[in-house]
Amino acid sequence: MILSTLISAVASILQMVVQIYIWVIIISAIVSWVRPDPYNPIVQLLYRLTEPVYALIRRFIPTVFGGIDLAPIIVLLALKFIELFFIRLLFEFAASI
Incomplete structure (x- = not known):
């Protein structure tokens, strides 16, 4: 009972973080379309939160096609996979305990 609740709580928090x-x-992708001020604190925060993940993806997969960077789409697909597979698996495991 306690372990089940703990696993369910971890899965819920993980799901919230992914969302x-x-x-x-x-938001970062939309903001990048309008050429924001690079000194804006919000733009800097978005850059610091997303660029390390984009750099990791770009290291293994060429993501720029025709001047369009597909790294955000790849990351979104990976996050959706994590949410639909691993987090759901955690919830199912918690329910079966």
Whole structure:
């Protein structure tokens, strides 16, 4: 009972973190379309939150096609996979205990 509740709570928190990061990526992609002021604190925060993950993806996969960077889309797909597979698996495991 306690272990089940603990695993369920961890899965819920992980799901919330993934959802927040998905929104950070979406907002960062939208902001990048309008050429924001690079000294704006919000733009700097978005850059610091997303660029390390984009750099990791770019190291293994060429993501720029026709001047469009597909790294945000790849990261969004990976996060959605994590949410639909691993987090759901945690919830199912917690329910089976």
